[in-house]
Amino acid sequence: MSCITHGVLLAITLYDLVDKDGRRYSPYGWRVRMALAHKGLDAAVELCWHSDKEKLSFSGQHLVPVLRDDDHVVSDSWKIACYLDDAYPDRPLLMKDEQSRSFAKFINGWTDTIIGRPLVRSLYLDILRSLHPDADAVEFRKRREERNGATLETLFANRTKDFEELNRELAPLNQLLRDQPFVTGATPAYPDYIVFGTLQMPRHLNRVDPLAASQDAVIRWREAMRGLFDGLADRA
Numbered sequence: 046m047s048c049i050t051h052g053v054l055l056a057i058t059l060y061d062l063v064d065k066d067g068r069r070y071s072p073y074g075w076r077v078r079m080a081l082a083h084k085g086l087d088a089a090v091e092l093c094w095h096s097d098k099e100k101l102s103f104s105g106q107h108l109v110p111v112l113r114d115d116d117h118v119v120s121d122s123w124k125i126a127c128y129l130d131d132a133y134p135d136r137p138l139l140m141k142d143e144q145s146r147s148f149a150k151f152i153n154g155w156t157d158t159i160i161g162r163p164l165v166r167s168l169y170l171d172i173l174r175s176l177h178p179d180a181d182a183v184e185f186r187k188r189r190e191e192r193n194g195a196t197l198e199t200l201f202a203n204r205t206k207d208f209e210e211l212n213r214e215l216a217p218l219n220q221l222l223r224d225q226p227f228v229t230g231a232t233p234a235y236p237d238y239i240v241f242g243t244l245q246m247p248r249h250l251n252r253v254d255p256l257a258a259s260q261d262a263v264i265r266w267r268e269a270m271r272g273l274f275d276g277l278a279d280r281a
């Protein structure tokens with residue numbers, strides 16, 4: 046299915062998360078938005094709320110992001126990034142060879158677990174409060190409280206400790222970024238978008254900054270990332 050946006054025919058549609066105030070804070074959605082910009086690909090956007098099962102039923106699952114490119118439907122940000130390189134090899138690559146893809150896959154897992162977990166669980170209460178009115182808030186709370194063995198209020202109260210953990214875990218990245226401007230070296234590529242996407246979450250959700258001043262190089266890198274693609278990172 047193709048969409049017409051501003052008179053331009055777009056073959057690609059990105060299904061991304063939206064909250065009740067129109068904010069798009071999904072870390073995975075941001076990875077794909079940066080990836081599309083890196084490849085110079087325009088996409089129409091379909092906004093979905095948490096567990097928008099009906100709208101996403103065509104994808105056979107209920108999580109965003111989902112990318113539809115004509116007849117191809119790809120869910121999961123990692124698979125989408127791989128798909129974009131495979132389908133559009135003549136455009137700037139997100140991961141230029143097998144080694145780069147392997148490194149990016151490690152960064153994807155590291156970011157989701159070591160960085161993402163303490164960050165996201167400390168933000169659940171903010172997410173709950175910002176849920177779109179049609180999202181299932183009861184189910185949202187139940188699933189996360191079961192998974193974490195604590196109420197969202199308890200997880201929120203632990204935020205300072207979670208941020209301390211996150212800053213400790215970022216130390217090797219900070220060290221790397223003292224020696225080079227981007228995670229992948231002189232220029233940014235998909236591993237940069239992975240980590241950056243996760244850090245976009247608090248920025249767009251509630252403006253809380255988890256980074257301590259000790260993360261000097263990560264903070265400098267984050268500024269550089271915000272400037273990419275005409276300031277895409279600041280667009281809601």
Ligand SMILES: N[C@@H](CCC(=O)N[C@@H](CS)C(=O)NCC(=O)O)C(=O)O
Binds near residue numbers: 062073095109122
């Ligand atoms: N591994 C997936 C994770 C996708 C994901 O967890 N998406 C969240 C939004 S950030 C979602 O759709 N949550 C809805 C739900 O849990 O029902 C990816 O990389 O895309």
